[in-house]
Amino acid sequence: MLRTASLAACLLVLLVQTAPTAARGRASEARDLLRAYLELDTSNPPGNENLAARFLRRTLNDAGVPTRLLVSPGGRPSLYARLTSEHPDRGALVLLHHMDVVPPGPGWTSDAFAAEVRDGRLWGRGAVDVKSLGIAHLEAFLELHRGRATLTRDVIFLAVADEEAGGIEGTGWLLAEHGELFERVAAVLGEGGSNRVYRERLAWWGIEVAQKRPLWLRVSAEGRGGHGSSMNLHTAPHRLVRALGRLAERRPSFRVSPDVRRYFESVAALQGSTFQELVDRLDEIVASPEPERELLPGLPNYLVDSVQINTLVSGDRVNVTPSRAEALVDIRLLPDTDADRFLGEVKEILGPDVTVEVLLRAPEAPASPTDTEIYGCFESFLSQRAPVVPTFIAGVTDSRYFRERSIPAYGFSPFILDGPDMRGIHGPDEKISLSAFDDGVRTTVDLVRACTTD
Ligand SMILES: [Zn+2]
Numbered sequence: 419m420l421r422t423a424s425l426a427a428c429l430l431v432l433l434v435q436t437a438p439t440a441a442r443g444r445a446s447e448a449r450d451l452l453r454a455y456l457e458l459d460t461s462n463p464p465g466n467e468n469l470a471a472r473f474l475r476r477t478l479n480d481a482g483v484p485t486r487l488l489v490s491p492g493g494r495p496s497l498y499a500r501l502t503s504e505h506p507d508r509g510a511l512v513l514l515h516h517m518d519v520v521p522p523g524p525g526w527t528s529d530a531f532a533a534e535v536r537d538g539r540l541w542g543r544g545a546v547d548v549k550s551l552g553i554a555h556l557e558a559f560l561e562l563h564r565g566r567a568t569l570t571r572d573v574i575f576l577a578v579a580d581e582e583a584g585g586i587e588g589t590g591w592l593l594a595e596h597g598e599l600f601e602r603v604a605a606v607l608g609e610g611g612s613n614r615v616y617r618e619r620l621a622w623w624g625i626e627v628a629q630k631r632p633l634w635l636r637v638s639a640e641g642r643g644g645h646g647s648s649m650n651l652h653t654a655p656h657r658l659v660r661a662l663g664r665l666a667e668r669r670p671s672f673r674v675s676p677d678v679r680r681y682f683e684s685v686a687a688l689q690g691s692t693f694q695e696l697v698d699r700l701d702e703i704v705a706s707p708e709p710e711r712e713l714l715p716g717l718p719n720y721l722v723d724s725v726q727i728n729t730l731v732s733g734d735r736v737n738v739t740p741s742r743a744e745a746l747v748d749i750r751l752l753p754d755t756d757a758d759r760f761l762g763e764v765k766e767i768l769g770p771d772v773t774v775e776v777l778l779r780a781p782e783a784p785a786s787p788t789d790t791e792i793y794g795c796f797e798s799f800l801s802q803r804a805p806v807v808p809t810f811i812a813g814v815t816d817s818r819y820f821r822e823r824s825i826p827a828y829g830f831s832p833f834i835l836d837g838p839d840m841r842g843i844h845g846p847d848e849k850i851s852l853s854a855f856d857d858g859v860r861t862t863v864d865l866v867r868a869c870t871t872d
Pocket of ligand 1: 516547548581609
């Protein structure tokens with residue numbers, strides 16, 4: 419008895435001593451991995467995800483995990499690794515992130531791929547979107563592999579290419595060509611979640627369950643080129659500009675989609691009285707002549723099909739008239755918008771002088787259900803720290819490819835980020851607070867363990 423008691427005491431001392439050491443070890447391992455990951459320039463285009471796939475593959479193989487590299491016909495790799503359980507029938511949990519990043523663009527105060535540590539933050543393109551999440555998933559996956567806990571379901575680590583350009587060569591291709599890898603999947607955990615921080619405290623976790631759908635267009639015009647001094651009102655640039663001018667002047671129509679209403683209503687209870695009043699009057703506001711006047715900044719995005727003319731390409735000399743001009747238009751549709759009808763309306767506004775080519779278009783996809791076992795597990799684990807809200811995002815992620823196939827996909831960020839961290843997404847000086855990163859890795863490891871082991 420005494421021996422047992424002292425053994426137990428020793429074990430306890432050992433546990434108390436090793437637990438923080440293990441956590442510290444994991445934190446520094448994760449930071450090192452993130453720095454190495456951020457040093458790889460995977461700007462899309464062209465992506466160069468082979469750099470990232472090689473790095474992740476080596477890390478997994480060194481830990482004894484076999485991997486599978488799947489390469490699209492365009493040469494874009496995705497990496498797949500699976501920990502198997504004795505319950506494949508319960509459906510796997512997929513940990514999904516994308517390896518590509520948007521190009522750095524101008525305005526950086528440091529090298530976007532130097533992975534510099536400054537002011538307690540790690541700087542680099544992909545620090546928030548979304549290599550930090552990839553490393554948190556990797557840590558959770560390795561922890562399951564190294565640990566002794568019994569898996570209650572299979573767990574898949576999936577790193578994909580091409581998300582930033584629509585996922586056509588990444589998740590889109592993988593699901594179309596290698597559907598067998600995702601046959602028994604219960605849910606996907608990927609990017610897209612957003613957490614509300616109020617006065618430096620986490621007010622709620624947001625698990626994204628629905629989003630807008632992309633409809634990306636190339637609009638082009640042709641005309642006689644030549645010397646820039648010749649009077650000609652029907653050149654390619656003139657035709658294009660006139661058509662786009664009409665599109666830019668189009669008044670968006672406001673409406674409340676069911677998924678958006680559900681999101682606003684679930685958030686309202688946690689957001690204070692101003693937001694609650696706004697949600698109570700939402701139908702009235704949306705029906706008013708100028709809804710944007712009454713809505714808080716950012717909210718119109720959730721209530722319209724947005725049309726953004728983002729790229730204009732034509733001649734490059736003031737005295738030469740080019741024979742072709744084109745624009746890329748980024749349209750984001752609400753979940754229940756009829757894409758055909760909307761496209762028809764856009765074409766009519768643009769008129770007969772231009773050609774419209776659809777570059778990317780997503781079918782309707784159901785919101786991911788919140789009554790699944792996995793969502794329930796996420797919710798009960800995370801709500802120990804803050805309430806959990808199923809959210810809707812105005813952006814798009816690869817989750818849509820899974821939802822189109824009725825596989826529940828949940829967007830969740832384990833990182834509690836402040837304004838400076840959030841501002842760097844797709845802009846200059848992307849960075850992540852190291853303490854937020856450590857905390858997020860810990861959250862992910864514990865969350866994944868809680869929902870996939872006994
Ligand atoms: Zn992303």
